[in-house]
Amino acid sequence: MRKILASLGTPRGLVVAVLLLAMALLPVIAQVLDQRYLLSVSTRIVIWSIAAAGLNIMLGYGGMVSFGHAVFWGIGGYAVGIFAHHGVHDGWLQWPVGIAAAMAWATLIGALSLRTRGVYFIMITLAFAQLVYYVAVGLEPYGADDGLNIAGRSQFSGLIDLRDRGQFYWLCFALMLATIWFCARLANSRFGLVVRGAKSNETRMAALGFPVFRYRLVAFAISGGFGGLSGLLLANHDAYISPAMMSWVKSGDLIVIVVLGGMGTVFGPLFGTIAFFVLEESLKPLMDMASKGTGEYWQIVFGPLLVLVALYARGGLDSLLGRGRARSRHRG
Amino acid sequence: MAEALLRTHRLVKRFGGLIATDGVSIDVRDGELHALIGPNGAGKTTLIAQLSGQQRPDSGRVEFDGRDITALDMPARARRGLTRSFQITSVLPEFTALQNVALAVQAHAGHSFRFLANARRDRRLREPAFAGLELVGLGNRAQILASSLSHGERRQLEIAMALAGEPRLLLLDEPMAGMGPDESARMVDLLRSLKGQRGMLLVEHDMDAVFALADRISVLVYGRVIATGTAAEIRADPEVRQAYLGDDSGT
Numbered sequence: 001m002r003k004i005l006a007s008l009g010t011p012r013g014l015v016v017a018v019l020l021l022a023m024a025l026l027p028v029i030a031q032v033l034d035q036r037y038l039l040s041v042s043t044r045i046v047i048w049s050i051a052a053a054g055l056n057i058m059l060g061y062g063g064m065v066s067f068g069h070a071v072f073w074g075i076g077g078y079a080v081g082i083f084a085h086h087g088v089h090d091g092w093l094q095w096p097v098g099i100a101a102a103m104a105w106a107t108l109i110g111a112l113s114l115r116t117r118g119v120y121f122i123m124i125t126l127a128f129a130q131l132v133y134y135v136a137v138g139l140e141p142y143g144a145d146d147g148l149n150i151a152g153r154s155q156f157s158g159l160i161d162l163r164d165r166g167q168f169y170w171l172c173f174a175l176m177l178a179t180i181w182f183c184a185r186l187a188n189s190r191f192g193l194v195v196r197g198a199k200s201n202e203t204r205m206a207a208l209g210f211p212v213f214r215y216r217l218v219a220f221a222i223s224g225g226f227g228g229l230s231g232l233l234l235a236n237h238d239a240y241i242s243p244a245m246m247s248w249v250k251s252g253d254l255i256v257i258v259v260l261g262g263m264g265t266v267f268g269p270l271f272g273t274i275a276f277f278v279l280e281e282s283l284k285p286l287m288d289m290a291s292k293g294t295g296e297y298w299q300i301v302f303g304p305l306l307v308l309v310a311l312y313a314r315g316g317l318d319s320l321l322g323r324g325r326a327r328s329r330h331r332g
Numbered sequence: 333m334a335e336a337l338l339r340t341h342r343l344v345k346r347f348g349g350l351i352a353t354d355g356v357s358i359d360v361r362d363g364e365l366h367a368l369i370g371p372n373g374a375g376k377t378t379l380i381a382q383l384s385g386q387q388r389p390d391s392g393r394v395e396f397d398g399r400d401i402t403a404l405d406m407p408a409r410a411r412r413g414l415t416r417s418f419q420i421t422s423v424l425p426e427f428t429a430l431q432n433v434a435l436a437v438q439a440h441a442g443h444s445f446r447f448l449a450n451a452r453r454d455r456r457l458r459e460p461a462f463a464g465l466e467l468v469g470l471g472n473r474a475q476i477l478a479s480s481l482s483h484g485e486r487r488q489l490e491i492a493m494a495l496a497g498e499p500r501l502l503l504l505d506e507p508m509a510g511m512g513p514d515e516s517a518r519m520v521d522l523l524r525s526l527k528g529q530r531g532m533l534l535v536e537h538d539m540d541a542v543f544a545l546a547d548r549i550s551v552l553v554y555g556r557v558i559a560t561g562t563a564a565e566i567r568a569d570p571e572v573r574q575a576y577l578g579d580d581s582g583t
Contacts, residue, residue, distance in 0.1 A: 182448075185447070191444050191445055191447050192451075193431075203386075204423065205424075208407075210407055212407070
């Protein structure tokens with residue numbers, strides 16, 4: 001507790017505290033302002049940031065550019081959708097299966113892709129994601145290209161009602177906090193240090209006696225598991241799944257978010273997701289105002305902004321808040 | 333004399349038409365400091381790479397502690413107590429000196445599939461790591477990032493990392509490369525203090541250091557061992573004098 005209070009003295013601690021407080025109260029704020037859309041966007045931000053935090057384990061801490069992470073959204077989403085399609089709405093079944101399937105697929109992709117490096121790694125992760133994408137496109141019983149409407153939300157023995165937008169938001173928010181907490185612990189654990197050490201100098205880690213491949217494979221599985229969790233939340237939020245949720249464009253969005261927020265930082269994925277959505281939601285209407293119909297191309301403005309971040313804020317948005325906690329921990 | 337801890341049988345390694353290792357059979361005894369010398373391009377680093385598991389020989393065998401380890405990769409050999417340091421400094425630049433050594437300690441403290449407990453504050457890792465830094469004379473540089481250390485300090489850090497796992501045999505690939513005279517002298521003192529506790533195979537160009545430290549010396553020329561013996565035997569060997577020490581013996 002004292003540590004949390006002390007961290008409020010730093011710019012990062014203060015920003016995070018205000019941000020999380022506002023996010024915790026969001027359903028109330030949205031109700032007072034009578035803004036259902038605000039709650040919907042916020043729910044998406046919270047859900048996306050879970051997947052971004054998962055990708056950050058690979059990309060930020062491990063230095064492995066997985067360019068197919070949206071596939072785990074698809075796997076989690078289709079787990080919920082397919083069960084629901086067959087009348088099974090029990091979340092105690094849907095969710096563990098969705099997360100386990102995502103982790104299993106991550107392990108399989110990892111077992112093959114982690115034998116390669118650099119561009120080859122990127123291409124293999126992309127290829128496997130496209131493979132699943134086209135399988136989903138071909139799944140006639142589950143809507144193929146058009147996707148599938150989900151009749152009922154996941155049910156948890158009546159403990160929580162996911163149809164209630166406020167309750168669903170708070171559940172997602174709690175899961176996001178748990179994800180961020182877990183990732184922060186992971187980063188400084190023995191496991192996390194091996195993954196980060198392998199990013200820094202793989203040969204050295206092998207010479208020390210670490211079987212680097214195994215640790216990276218487990219990191220991939222954990223990372224994919226958070227993607228799966230995020231995907232099944234997304235399916236519950238949209239009440240709809242389609243192959244589009246795992247298109248390579250979405251995988252690109254996730255990478256952009258992690259880089260924008262700050263790779264290998266605790267709160268970077270959250271910062272990145274918020275920035276991504278705020279820019280999308282504000283650039284679209286602004287550009288439409290300037291010239292009708294151009295809002296669709298908001299990324300024309302977003303792209304150059306990203307270049308600026310790449311050039312002038314290498315550590316992402318997180319670095320604007322001063323030296324990272326992780327860095328100061330190096331003393332410890 | 334103690335029996336061989338590390339032994340190779342007719343190791344051969346080719347790169348295209350070049351034979352880098354040509355039927356090398358050498359042994360390192362427990363507690364012995366065995367130096368490997370030879371002119372540039374003699375195949376010393378290639379031999380170290382095959383001993384550490386970084387490269388596979390085309391034919392021949394590597395035995396460690398009586399067991400055939402030819403098929404084992406580098407991490408598996410390191411866990412069995414066969415550790416190397418690198419000719420070109422290889423540390424983790426984004427980690428502090430202490431964390432570099434702590435990771436080396438961690439590598440030998442069982443598996444690292446521990447996901448929640450903070451390893452940075454783990455005394456079981458920090459204390460041995462700090463002791464390792466003290467041993468090589470970096471005790472007061474523990475919290476400095478490895479990328480901010482001087483070249484000589486990074487070489488010392490390499491030794492501390494290699495020692496952290498308490499290896500039974502240490503492969504040292506030119507530990508004094510690029511060091512100034514003072515730093516070299518400190519490294520010689522350090523290596524001398526380590527003698528007798530574990531086997532060491534030292535590749536080094538600094539002949540003064542080699543003759544001062546080595547129990548036995550092997551001379552590698554064009555991938556072949558042309559002589560093995562004590563410092564006096566090597567000095568007196570006519571073939572070695574001709575092939576390698578020629579210039580020195582003429583003066």
